[in-house]
Amino acid sequence: MPEVSDASWIRSPIDAFVLTRLERGALRPSPEADRRTLIRRAQIALTGLPPTFEEVGAFVADDSPRAYERLIDRLLDSPRYGEQFGRRWLDVARYSDTKGYVYAREERFWPHAWAYRDWVIRALNEDMPYDRFLLLQLAADGVKDRREDDLAAMGFLTLGRRFLGVKHDIIDDRIDVVTRGAMGLTVSCARCHDHKYDPVPMADYYSLYGIFDSSAEQLTELGGEEIGDAAFRAELKKRRDKLEQTMAKHRAAASARVRSRIADYLKAQTELEKYPADGFDQIFEKSDLLPSFVHRWARHLEEAARRRDPIFLPWREYAAVRGDDFAGRAKRVAMSSRERSDVAVNPIVLAVFAEAPASFREVIDRYAAIFADIEAQWTAAVDGAEKAGAAKPTRLDDPAAEQLRRILRGPGAPCEVPDLPIVHNETYFASGETTELWKLQGEVDRWIVRSGTAAPFALSLRDRPDPADARIFIRGNPLTRGPATPRRFLSALAEENAAPFKQGSGRLELAKAIVDPANPLTARVIVNRVWTHLFGQGLVTTPSDFGLRADPPSHPELLDWLTTRFVRDGWSLKKLHRAILLSTTFRQSSAGPDDVAMRRAALEEDPDNRLLWRMNARRLTFEEFRDAMFAVGGELDLEAGGRPADLFKPPFANRRAIYGLVDRQFVPGTLRVFDFANPDLHIPKRAETTVPQQALFFMNHPLVHERAARLASLAGRAPSGEAGVRSLFRNTLQRDPTEAELAEATAFISAVAAPESTPPPDTAKDWSYGYGKVDETAGRVTGFALIPHFTGEAWQGGVNWPDARLGWVQLHATGGHPGNTREVASIRRWTAPRAMRISIRSRVIHEPPQGDGIRAFIVSYRAGILKQAAIHKQTLDLDVPQLEVAKGETVDFVVDIDKVLNNDQYLWTVEARETESGSTATTWNSAKDFQKRPPRQLDAWEQLAQALLCSNEFLFAD
Numbered sequence: 001m002p003e004v005s006d007a008s009w010i011r012s013p014i015d016a017f018v019l020t021r022l023e024r025g026a027l028r029p030s031p032e033a034d035r036r037t038l039i040r041r042a043q044i045a046l047t048g049l050p051p052t053f054e055e056v057g058a059f060v061a062d063d064s065p066r067a068y069e070r071l072i073d074r075l076l077d078s079p080r081y082g083e084q085f086g087r088r089w090l091d092v093a094r095y096s097d098t099k100g101y102v103y104a105r106e107e108r109f110w111p112h113a114w115a116y117r118d119w120v121i122r123a124l125n126e127d128m129p130y131d132r133f134l135l136l137q138l139a140a141d142g143v144k145d146r147r148e149d150d151l152a153a154m155g156f157l158t159l160g161r162r163f164l165g166v167k168h169d170i171i172d173d174r175i176d177v178v179t180r181g182a183m184g185l186t187v188s189c190a191r192c193h194d195h196k197y198d199p200v201p202m203a204d205y206y207s208l209y210g211i212f213d214s215s216a217e218q219l220t221e222l223g224g225e226e227i228g229d230a231a232f233r234a235e236l237k238k239r240r241d242k243l244e245q246t247m248a249k250h251r252a253a254a255s256a257r258v259r260s261r262i263a264d265y266l267k268a269q270t271e272l273e274k275y276p277a278d279g280f281d282q283i284f285e286k287s288d289l290l291p292s293f294v295h296r297w298a299r300h301l302e303e304a305a306r307r308r309d310p311i312f313l314p315w316r317e318y319a320a321v322r323g324d325d326f327a328g329r330a331k332r333v334a335m336s337s338r339e340r341s342d343v344a345v346n347p348i349v350l351a352v353f354a355e356a357p358a359s360f361r362e363v364i365d366r367y368a369a370i371f372a373d374i375e376a377q378w379t380a381a382v383d384g385a386e387k388a389g390a391a392k393p394t395r396l397d398d399p400a401a402e403q404l405r406r407i408l409r410g411p412g413a414p415c416e417v418p419d420l421p422i423v424h425n426e427t428y429f430a431s432g433e434t435t436e437l438w439k440l441q442g443e444v445d446r447w448i449v450r451s452g453t454a455a456p457f458a459l460s461l462r463d464r465p466d467p468a469d470a471r472i473f474i475r476g477n478p479l480t481r482g483p484a485t486p487r488r489f490l491s492a493l494a495e496e497n498a499a500p501f502k503q504g505s506g507r508l509e510l511a512k513a514i515v516d517p518a519n520p521l522t523a524r525v526i527v528n529r530v531w532t533h534l535f536g537q538g539l540v541t542t543p544s545d546f547g548l549r550a551d552p553p554s555h556p557e558l559l560d561w562l563t564t565r566f567v568r569d570g571w572s573l574k575k576l577h578r579a580i581l582l583s584t585t586f587r588q589s590s591a592g593p594d595d596v597a598m599r600r601a602a603l604e605e606d607p608d609n610r611l612l613w614r615m616n617a618r619r620l621t622f623e624e625f626r627d628a629m630f631a632v633g634g635e636l637d638l639e640a641g642g643r644p645a646d647l648f649k650p651p652f653a654n655r656r657a658i659y660g661l662v663d664r665q666f667v668p669g670t671l672r673v674f675d676f677a678n679p680d681l682h683i684p685k686r687a688e689t690t691v692p693q694q695a696l697f698f699m700n701h702p703l704v705h706e707r708a709a710r711l712a713s714l715a716g717r718a719p720s721g722e723a724g725v726r727s728l729f730r731n732t733l734q735r736d737p738t739e740a741e742l743a744e745a746t747a748f749i750s751a752v753a754a755p756e757s758t759p760p761p762d763t764a765k766d767w768s769y770g771y772g773k774v775d776e777t778a779g780r781v782t783g784f785a786l787i788p789h790f791t792g793e794a795w796q797g798g799v800n801w802p803d804a805r806l807g808w809v810q811l812h813a814t815g816g817h818p819g820n821t822r823e824v825a826s827i828r829r830w831t832a833p834r835a836m837r838i839s840i841r842s843r844v845i846h847e848p849p850q851g852d853g854i855r856a857f858i859v860s861y862r863a864g865i866l867k868q869a870a871i872h873k874q875t876l877d878l879d880v881p882q883l884e885v886a887k888g889e890t891v892d893f894v895v896d897i898d899k900v901l902n903n904d905q906y907l908w909t910v911e912a913r914e915t916e917s918g919s920t921a922t923t924w925n926s927a928k929d930f931q932k933r934p935p936r937q938l939d940a941w942e943q944l945a946q947a948l949l950c951s952n953e954f955l956f957a958d
Contacts, residue, residue, distance in 0.1 A: 116155025463504030544684035779864030851902030
């Protein structure tokens, strides 16, 4: 520990390292914050929630030396700790409950996301050693002593975007989240070229590429027979069985098509540039040559050449013949082959190539003939066994023939569709087959996601049975391949001449190398992440980039000391948090030194507070202040785990925000306004902006208004009472108001008048808003039903427009929109309050030139269709000069689509007037009588509560 002059400020070696750097700059640290600030700062840092007024009072009153230490220990033991730090880790893991944009054939919700989120929270609450925490997220499938639910940890790898199924991008995303998330290295920069600054060559990137390319996804239920009830399990099995049976059928058919066209696939090896890989935007028929099989054959032939395979040795030698005189050169190759003694060429192949071919096309045809003969032999053997009632053969008797048969059939054969989930093998089928299989996979996923059963699943990775090294993609182009690179760890962090990975894909070996204490990065990166969480900025300001272009640590010795202690303490995150929070550095005031001159000098020399001469005041994240608003009103539901809740759909869910739905394709605008982490990417640290929309949220959003109303109800709403004001301050800010605040608040309560409300006109009750159909033959409206949802401005099918059931149907004050078909016409209905004679004047306007317009009807319950017209980009008056109506009789103003649904919005204002009552005649006007829901105005107590919720004191930790 370094020597310092002011030993009284030192509570831990952390303080000594900080004070040493300050004294070098002739700066002084800040005094300790007051006790109310300390408990609020610590509790928000570790749980994300503010303390109660009673908790603050008890802590302030407790002047024992270990009071603060006991507070930290209590907070670390709280189940809220895992939720708070788990939210930070989910940013690193680019957590989302959805896949992002996918084709309509695929279910867009992940079936396993919330199980991963819950696993992270449980692991942090249990203080799982961080090295094991990482190991399980990278390779739980290979960890022998894992618990049953530990497979959920691998959501860290599998929760990323789907990138429209492009394998190269999915693997790149996984490489990025592992290397930046765990080690602070931007390895993905080496996808197309050697890293420009850090010691990461392209070979390192494609070493990792090979590891993840040799891993396949696997969806597993966590709990087996205990998941859900019998009905849930039965339906899940039914859907899975159908998927497996259909997959087996299409795999067999696709593989048979390849075996029947070997000559075509071998010829394609001479023109690979015509077959782009992973063409997700292409449509293939069963008669097409599939690029995936073309490249599967190419990889097999490359591997055969590397290991001097006895079947394809002639292929390699004849493929190397260059020049116009193929026949002459081929004879020399054939003579050389007959004299060779180093490799025993397959006897059947050797016999077929006893004579030199005249062209390379003849080489292709001879190989195709060999494989056709072997396929015929196998088919005859299978048919013979079936006729004899014997067991199906597993091999051909002739070893040379069996060697050739394994090229056609069996695991790893270039003619076989891999036995993998559809996400890995979709490109081996015709487009129609792929769509069918994705729909069946979607049915499985949708049952898990939407059945209502909280069934935890894990989408883990498993090693493929045929792991393979990747070849470097020149300039990142998968069609331009360079040399193969073995699956191994990053060369800059591995021992010189380290052996390649050999255990399956190598993913478990990679995970062990990442968490090896000898790795200089992994422990330092997580220590810096914890420091960033607690102080607002890290010792290294770029938490996911420890490369050469990053700023050096502000306190390198401190980072080294913390890292060494962290590893020595068994990689315990709770012990790390405890050590930092108990330091005087964390307890400093955010206001700075008491001496004005010293504070001014510190601001001039270190305006960003990199030397930690004070504590950084920290604004709450959206999740923190949203949860705090529910907590101070006593509304927050602290139930842990389970399916996500929609935080923005009224009535607003009161669960903690970490359990809120994250939809990476449709991130709510409120989350974007408050700098929510982009779920498309690994986010090392959130931005912090101040924009007008944030203030508008606190002023106008119903979520804030409802929380203010709740707080006001707790205050009692006394006409003018100091007790109510004190209640509001205690609940919201955990303190009593000052004398000035108390006086101003009570004066405000007395001065603010109750909000006024304007009663609707008496004629408004005679209108209703619905949908139905015009029966033109009978001249009647049939199937009339009220539109169920009112937005405050319009009637429509539901919260979202168009609605999933009623589509585009909508009615507002001056018009509306018909539904998607003529069976769902928009209907504004007037009901006669008494018997009378009326006249109707109305004007219908359809403006858009697109589409074919609308049809408008005025339909009387008794008289039938009074007026009708087809209207397209025009204005038309539909009047009824005189109509006699009985009490309760209805007149409907109906709009439906013409022939197609396209730009069918319309304007239609109706005025009905009583014609026989002279000056007392009643007039009904559809626009004036349409009652919009006025914005709910807050009363004085609610406005005061809202002001407190908007205050910096509430929205900042300090």
